[in-house]
Amino acid sequence: MFRTPEFSHLSHDDYKHVYEPAEDTFLMLDAIEKEYESLRELRPTVCVEVGCGSGIVITFLASLFKHAAFCMATDINKTAASAAKKTSEQNGVIVDTMVTDLVKCLQPRLNGLVDVLIFNPPYVVTPNEEVGSQGIEASWAGGDNGRQVMDRIFPLVSDLLSKRGVFYLVIIKENKQDEIEEIMKSHGFSMTVVITRRSGPERLSVLKFTKVDTVT
Numbered sequence: 001m002f003r004t005p006e007f008s009h010l011s012h013d014d015y016k017h018v019y020e021p022a023e024d025t026f027l028m029l030d031a032i033e034k035e036y037e038s039l040r041e042l043r044p045t046v047c048v049e050v051g052c053g054s055g056i057v058i059t060f061l062a063s064l065f066k067h068a069a070f071c072m073a074t075d076i077n078k079t080a081a082s083a084a085k086k087t088s089e090q091n092g093v094i095v096d097t098m099v100t101d102l103v104k105c106l107q108p109r110l111n112g113l114v115d116v117l118i119f120n121p122p123y124v125v126t127p128n129e130e131v132g133s134q135g136i137e138a139s140w141a142g143g144d145n146g147r148q149v150m151d152r153i154f155p156l157v158s159d160l161l162s163k164r165g166v167f168y169l170v171i172i173k174e175n176k177q178d179e180i181e182e183i184m185k186s187h188g189f190s191m192t193v194v195i196t197r198r199s200g201p202e203r204l205s206v207l208k209f210t211k212v213d214t215v216t
């Protein structure tokens with residue numbers, strides 16, 4: 001229904017340093033498209049993508065809510081932050097990109113203001129020693145259960161989100177969806193599965209979290 005953002009300005013060489021859009025990326029785009037009506041009703045004014053990589057996801061969101069939403073993106077990898085900026089410009093939308101760990105530079109100033117929060121995290125199960133890079137390895141290395149990075153954002157989401165805000169997260173089966181649901185429940189969220197797809201050996205899902213007293 002909606003056009004996938006243009007990203008032909010990124011070359012094979014760029015993808016040595018920045019995550020190349022893949023099945024997980026496109027699953028998130030499909031999830032956003034599926035959620036479009038509910039997002040439109042939410043009338044988001046502040047959208048944030050954590051770990052933006054090429055920037056294709058936040059650019060997609062920015063193009064859906066052009067001029068109405070302030071869109072920001074973070075990445076631990078500075079080459080990714082620059083690539084995402086370029087992707088937004090290439091597609092005629094404005095996205096502010098920041099190099100930071102998760103949402104560190106946004107808190108506490110943006111607390112209670114974020115309407116849409118998105119994270120396609122490094123979810124691959126790897127040795128814990130591989131976690132913590134600021135280069136291309138940060139795109140996939142998830143440590144134990146593939147959860148070492150995503151687990152750190154869970155306690156931050158409640159403060160960051162507006163009352164009716166939503167959080168979308170990509171996971172694979174090995175990340176243990178039931179455990180994630182319990183953790184987020186303890187932070188006051190309910191969870192639904194927006195979309196699930198098998199891609200090679202991976203079973204990918206996009207989860208949606210909303211504050212319990214504002215489920216729509």
Ligand SMILES: C[S@@+](CC[C@H](N)C(=O)[O-])C[C@H]1O[C@@H](n2cnc3c(N)ncnc32)[C@H](O)[C@@H]1O
Nearest residue numbers: 019025051052053075076077101102120138139
């Ligand atoms: C699986 S890639 C997803 C990239 C892009 N969002 C997409 O869907 O194609 C994960 C991204 O998270 C970034 N990342 C990893 N750890 C991070 C952290 N602690 N803070 C911010 N970004 C991080 C990586 O650099 C990478 O760009």
